[in-house]
Amino acid sequence: SAVISQKPSRDICQRGTSLTIQCQVDSQVTMMFWYRQQPGQSLTLIATANQGSEATYESGFVIDKFPISRPNLTFSTLTVSNMSPEDSSIYLCSATQGGGRETQYFGPGTRLLVL
Amino acid sequence: LAKTTQPISMDSYEGQEVNITCSHNNIATNDYITWYQQFPSQGPRFIIQGYKTKVTNEVASLFIPADRKSSTLSLPRVSLSDTAVYYCLVGSMIYNQGGKLIFGQGTELSVKP
Numbered sequence: 338s339a340v341i342s343q344k345p346s347r348d349i350c351q352r353g354t355s356l357t358i359q360c361q362v363d364s365q366v367t368m369m370f371w372y373r374q375q376p377g378q379s380l381t382l383i384a385t386a387n388q389g390s391e392a393t394y395e396s397g398f399v400i401d402k403f404p405i406s407r408p409n410l411t412f413s414t415l416t417v418s419n420m421s422p423e424d425s426s427i428y429l430c431s432a433t434q435g436g437g438r439e440t441q442y443f444g445p446g447t448r449l450l451v452l
Numbered sequence: 453l454a455k456t457t458q459p460i461s462m463d464s465y466e467g468q469e470v471n472i473t474c475s476h477n478n479i480a481t482n483d484y485i486t487w488y489q490q491f492p493s494q495g496p497r498f499i500i501q502g503y504k505t506k507v508t509n510e511v512a513s514l515f516i517p518a519d520r521k522s523s524t525l526s527l528p529r530v531s532l533s534d535t536a537v538y539y540c541l542v543g544s545m546i547y548n549q550g551g552k553l554i555f556g557q558g559t560e561l562s563v564k565p
Contacts, residue, residue, distance in 0.1 A: 341495075370552070379539070380496070380555040429495050431553075441553055443495025 339364050339432055341444035349450045350420055357416045358447045360430030365410040367439075371403070372429040374446070380429065386413040420451045456540045456556040463562050470527040472559050474540030477521050485516060485523045488539045490558070496539060500525070527561075535563045 340363040350356050360369065369386040384405055385393040392405035407413040417424050427446040433439040457475040464470045476485070484503050488496040500507055502514040502523070513526040527534060537558040544551040 372555075379558055382552055382554065385552065431495070440498045440501075443497070445495055446493070 338440075339366055339434055339442045341430055341432060341442055343428075343430055343444040343447050345447060346445065347448035347450075349452060351452055352421055354420055355416055355418045356420065356449060357414050358428055358430075358449075360413045360415070360432075360444055362411045362432050362442075364434065366432040366434050367410075368433045369407055369413045370431045370441070371405060371413070371415045372431065372443075374427040374429060376427070383415070383428075386415075417449065420449075422451045425449055425451045456542055458538075458540050458556065458559045460557060461560040461562070463564065464530055465564050466531055467529050470530050470534070470561060470563075472525045472527075472538055472540075472561070473522060474525070475522050476540070476542045479520050479542050480544075482544045483542050484544070485514065485520075486541045486543075486553075487512070487514065487525045488541065488555075490537045490539065496555075499538075530561075530563045532563050532565065534561065536561060 342361045344359045348356055371383040372380040373383055374380045382395050383398045383403055384395060386405050386407040387393060388407045388410060394400060402418055404416045415428060427448050429446045430444040431441050433441050484501055486501040487499040489499050490496040500509055500512050500514045502516050504516050504520060507514045515524045537560050539555050539558040541553050
């Protein structure tokens with residue numbers, strides 16, 4: 338199994354600023370993903386973080402708003418840029434360890450409130 | 453990706469068996485069925501995965517009929533700590549070939565004493 342940690346666990350930010358969320362895995366993983374979860378709602382996939390190349394974004398999400406980095410096999414960051422109150426949400430990082438039909442492990446999430 | 457439909461909420465009592473059914477009428481040949489559990493303020497946690505017939509682990513059982521258009525997660529003798537949201541997901545799960553987890557609404561299970 339993989340243990341995933343995220344920093345910060347929560348933050349309160351001002352409109353127009355940016356926040357970078359870090360995701361650290363305790364072992365090497367093949368795939369990493371970023372999700373968003375509005376309070377009381379289900380999870381929405383933002384993008385797949387690809388090592389050494391640009392992330393693959395889902396419909397409705399763009400790199401300028403959510404730039405993602407993945408410099409190695411255990412670490413990724415998601416930046417929420419030029420924030421507005423609509424960006425208030427929980428952001429979750431997840432990862433898989435193998436190339437096959439692997440279990441996807443999730444981090445505890447980062448609670449973001451934008452004022 | 454196959455769309456899933458499951459009840460929004462269910463109530464149960466401690467010690468009862470709970471069955472949550474998920475419909476996935478347009479499941480593809482290569483798709484697997486996976487269930488996740490999520491507690492408040494935590495990320496989802498893998499429960500069980502299957503392709504057809506029955507799968508059982510230490511936590512739950514998963515029943516999949518021959519046509520695979522639905523599946524049922526069975527939780528034996530639930531306790532208060534099983535109160536959570538349960539998600540049914542359908543997809544290839546071959547992540548390095550573009551597979552991904554798409555979450556539906558989920559079923560909010562409330563277990564009462």
